[in-house]
Amino acid sequence: MKKILDLIALQMRAAFSACGYDETYAKVVLSNRPDLCEYQCNGAMAAAKTYRKKPIDIANAVADCLQGNEMFEEIHAVMPGFINIRLSAGYLADYMNGMREEKKLGLEESGNGRTIVVDYGGANVAKPLHVGHLRSAVIGESIRRMGNFLGYRMIGDVHLGDWGLQMGLIIEELRDRRPELVYFDENYSGEYPQEAPFTIGELEEIYPAASEKSKKDEAFKERAQTATFLLQNGYAPFQAIWRHIMRVSLADLRKNYDNLDVHFDLWKGESDAQPYIPGLIQDLKDRGLAYESQGALVVDIAEPTDSKELPPCIVRKSDGAALYATSDLGTILEREKDMKPTAYIYVADKRQELHFTQVFRVAKKAGYVACDTPMKHVGFGTMNGRDGKPFRTRDGGVMRLERLIADINEAVYERIMENRTVSEEEAKETAKIVGLAALKYGDLSNQAAKDYIFDIDRFISFEGNTGPYILYTIVRIKSILGKYASSKADSAATAILPATGAGEKELMLSLAKYNDAMETAFADLAPHKLCQYIYELSNAFNGFYHDNRILAEEDSQRKASWIQLITLVKDVLETCIDALGFSAPDRM
Numbered sequence: 001m002k003k004i005l006d007l008i009a010l011q012m013r014a015a016f017s018a019c020g021y022d023e024t025y026a027k028v029v030l031s032n033r034p035d036l037c038e039y040q041c042n043g044a045m046a047a048a049k050t051y052r053k054k055p056i057d058i059a060n061a062v063a064d065c066l067q068g069n070e071m072f073e074e075i076h077a078v079m080p081g082f083i084n085i086r087l088s089a090g091y092l093a094d095y096m097n098g099m100r101e102e103k104k105l106g107l108e109e110s111g112n113g114r115t116i117v118v119d120y121g122g123a124n125v126a127k128p129l130h131v132g133h134l135r136s137a138v139i140g141e142s143i144r145r146m147g148n149f150l151g152y153r154m155i156g157d158v159h160l161g162d163w164g165l166q167m168g169l170i171i172e173e174l175r176d177r178r179p180e181l182v183y184f185d186e187n188y189s190g191e192y193p194q195e196a197p198f199t200i201g202e203l204e205e206i207y208p209a210a211s212e213k214s215k216k217d218e219a220f221k222e223r224a225q226t227a228t229f230l231l232q233n234g235y236a237p238f239q240a241i242w243r244h245i246m247r248v249s250l251a252d253l254r255k256n257y258d259n260l261d262v263h264f265d266l267w268k269g270e271s272d273a274q275p276y277i278p279g280l281i282q283d284l285k286d287r288g289l290a291y292e293s294q295g296a297l298v299v300d301i302a303e304p305t306d307s308k309e310l311p312p313c314i315v316r317k318s319d320g321a322a323l324y325a326t327s328d329l330g331t332i333l334e335r336e337k338d339m340k341p342t343a344y345i346y347v348a349d350k351r352q353e354l355h356f357t358q359v360f361r362v363a364k365k366a367g368y369v370a371c372d373t374p375m376k377h378v379g380f381g382t383m384n385g386r387d388g389k390p391f392r393t394r395d396g397g398v399m400r401l402e403r404l405i406a407d408i409n410e411a412v413y414e415r416i417m418e419n420r421t422v423s424e425e426e427a428k429e430t431a432k433i434v435g436l437a438a439l440k441y442g443d444l445s446n447q448a449a450k451d452y453i454f455d456i457d458r459f460i461s462f463e464g465n466t467g468p469y470i471l472y473t474i475v476r477i478k479s480i481l482g483k484y485a486s487s488k489a490d491s492a493a494t495a496i497l498p499a500t501g502a503g504e505k506e507l508m509l510s511l512a513k514y515n516d517a518m519e520t521a522f523a524d525l526a527p528h529k530l531c532q533y534i535y536e537l538s539n540a541f542n543g544f545y546h547d548n549r550i551l552a553e554e555d556s557q558r559k560a561s562w563i564q565l566i567t568l569v570k571d572v573l574e575t576c577i578d579a580l581g582f583s584a585p586d587r588m
Contacts, residue, residue, distance in 0.1 A: 001098055001106030003519075004512040005029070005039070008071070008085065012041055015065040021047050021058060028085070037074075037084035038509060044081040055081025089498035092508045096496040099511065100568055105575060107515045109151030115339055118144045120347035121158035121257070121264060125249035126170055126207045129256045129401040131391050135380045138440045139448055139527060140347040141262040141581045143378070146522040146530070149579050155339060159331070160269030162246060166207060168228030171241055172220060173210035174198070183237040192237070196244035200252045203245065232274065256402055261436060261581055273330030277322055280330055281315060289366055290315055301361040313358035328359045332368055343374040345525065350379025350449055378525050381451035383443070391454050409435035412460050412468070422587060430585045434468050435460070437582040441467030444580055445531035465535045470577060473538040474584040476545070477570040483551055484563050496568070497561040503544040507565065510540040514572050518579065527580060534576045541569050
């Protein structure tokens with residue numbers, strides 16, 4: 001189903017052409033003065049220069065050509081040459097009925113099955129998820145969901161940090177604590193135990209202790225570096241410990257990501273890229289793309305069009321160790337081999353912009369990725385406390401993500417119980433749904449690249465631009481629909497009728513923006529634009545609701561029409577929040 005802007009533009013292009021003007025001037029946009037008109041065409045201003053005519057004369061000719069067109073209630077030219085447009089109520093009602101009947105409410109599946117890899121999550125094994133992991137998870141999940149809904153084959157990869165120095169640190173700390181374990185017996189030749197020698201709680205305590213020790217004890221740090229080297233070169237005892245770390249950590253990570261309703265198609269990590277790295281390094285050297293610089297192996301990435309100087313990408317350090325860039329390039333080789341994506345999207349901290357610029361340019365310079373393949377870094381800012389500093393616990397530590405979720409669920413539960421309209425059990429289940437919406441919407445409604453203040457009181461408010469407000473709107477509609485169904489009213493009139501009031505038409509105009517809002521949010525990799533849309537739609541519905549007594553309406557056909565209209569609102573809102581990664585309860 002075509003976007004309503006495109007349908008208006010079709011009529012406008014025909015009119016420009018009929019009047020002897022190039023139809024490229026017929027672009028239609030939403031009006032920024034809704035008090036004057038709903039849509040606007042400013043093409044006469046640009047056409048005036050080409051045709052050496054007054055803009056108002058061109059605008060008048062085009063507007064006159066469209067008089068009597070059933071699409072328009074009003075179309076006229078105003079000085080100095082704008083064409084103001086109002087749609088007819090009948091045409092808009094027909095568009096609403098078309099949305100109801102179309103698959104995906106009229107959204108065109110532009111993806112056509114093309115494969116896009118979304119790299120998000122980026123958690124490190126052996127460490128708990130904390131608030132710093134939130135933005136990558138929820139932004140990446142929403143991008144993956146929007147893309148899937150639009151018909152792309154979105155492949156989400158958690159891309160774990162599972163191969164670095166933290167592994168050596170854990171191994172050596174474990175050696176100090178449990179030297180009797182068979183992994184540290186050089187004479188042991190049997191099978192290694194299936195059961196891990198630590199729990200997730202112990203593992204999460206071992207790593208920070210080892211990290212702190214390495215800062216004070218140089219000998220311990222050197223042992224950890226040696227252990228890392230042995231692990232990465234296939235030393236069987238340490239690989240057995242590594243497999244234990246992976247199993248224990250992955251179970252915990254999956255649980256925590258599930259609590260966020262964030263899901264991945266692939267659970268790969270840096271370790272999966274390692275088989276590709278030796279060949280990658282050799283290939284870059286053989287083709288003269290990589291060269292020695294102060295002992296390190298680097299690849300130049302600078303281009304003549306750069307506005308600032310960009311340093312070379314280091315693919316191997318002077319001590320022979322690979323870096324994150326090397327690992328990311330190896331991962332790209334693996335993805336090209338296994339999936340051949342038509343685009344790549346990386347969701348990571350905006351401070352990693354240089355890293356991704358280097359990786360993308362090396363990948364294309366070496367021909368590992370086609371030059372015309374989009375590779376995009378969605379860089380996000382930090383989630384800060386009310387003091388403007390990165391969000392932390394009261395004692396100054398980094399808050400675990402599960403603690404943050406528990407806190408926001410508890411706050412929502414207390415808010416629900418203030419009204420005492422539901423049982424404690426139902427309130428707790430509802431609080432989980434509403435709390436997740438509050439958390440995700442609070443993040444996603446902000447432009448990704450910007451820092452934002454985490455304000456739990458504002459996020460859980462049932463008023464304003466918040467997740468609970470959106471959910472409350474959906475629940476209100478569900479309540480109306482439930483009461484209408486129980487009344488067994490005659491619903492023979494199933495079509496949406498032309499609007500008779502300003503609020504009703506405004507609601508229809510807001511609904512008509514749905515497919516454009518979803519497409520734009522994905523094209524711009526900007527979930528906040530979808531949040532803006534559903535907030536506008538919720539406001540439009542609530543304005544209509546307050547102006548009209550829906551269930552008390554005496555005209556049964558008009559009442560049935562309104563029921564169909566608000567059902568469409570509910571369907572659009574539920575579709576959008578699902579794309580953003582949360583859902584609505586039946587009651588609040």
